[in-house]
Amino acid sequence: MVRKLILSALIALSFIVVSGCGENKSAQENQSNEESENVVRIGFQKGNTLNILKESGFLEKKLESEGYKVEWREFVHGGTLLEGLFTGHIDFGHAADGSGISAQAGNKPFVYVGADLPNPEGVGVLVHENAGINSIEQLKGKKIGVLKGGNHHYLAILAIEDAGLTIDDVEWVYLEDAAQQRTAFETKKIDALATYDPFFAGVEVDLETINLTEGKDYGYPNRTFYYANEEFYNEHPELVALILEATDESDQWANENKDEVVKLVSNMLGIEENIIERAVNRREYAVDQMEEDIIKAQQKQADVYYEIGLIPNKIDIKDRVPNE
Incomplete structure (x- = not known):
């Protein structure tokens, strides 16, 4: 009888221990999931304006007050960056106009959320x-x-x-x-x-x-764009707005400190400062909203790409621009 009581007690104790471990593990997993959900993942390429944002720390300060951390992920070019956006590996990124056109022609899910100034x-x-x-x-x-x-x-x-x-x-x-x-x-x-x-x-x-094209106006603004994962934008439009706000603040700093920008980009790319200086000094930094004239210019480029066979089907840029 005593032996049976001891055995029952041991079984009960082991159940409590196992249950407690399960609860602790579940609590740790929930905490881990919560932490991962509070990370905003930014995709960048070497030499583009998000490099300046990355080094400035403006974004980290803005998102910290909202309870979010920033994770930076580097991509070789715009095509791979946008692929990271479609597959959910990043939430936000920056790539050239042609990359967005090709992605939309491939029916990939993303949205335009902003643009650089013309260059x-x-x-x-x-x-x-x-x-x-x-x-x-x-x-x-x-x-x-x-x-x-x-x-x-x-x-x-x-x-x-x-x-x-x-x-x-x-x-x-x-x-x-x-x-x-x-x-x-x-x-x-x-x-x-x-x-x-x-x-x-x-x-x-x-x-x-x-x-051969110097001083000629071909009606081409040469903008690069800010893109967001479609689901991320729909769930967190306020975070996208904060990212763009921080980027614009970083851009204003860049306009006022071009010598620092030259050093930063030169070190990052391993290209001589006099070359980077030439590129930096012939442009201005800022974030533009997706206004009608910007959409129209991007649409014209998409139409040309379709006409000459660079993309397989006609697209409407507005299909990827959120309605405010």
């Missing part, structure tokens, strides 16, 4: 000074190196058409990255290089070139 001087079409080419018209039959669908590719298309040529009058050479572009241009495997800052500035500083 038309940050892209150009270059030729070697001794190439005997002094105008866009003279590119007929020549090879132009681009990254397919990039902002500089779009500028080159506009310039070609403005000169009375068609896109079939030149040979497009699609390269993989800015380094491959530079090599192809230096070794003269291509006749002209369409490129973008800071790599554009690097070619201008290091080589003797002519910018």
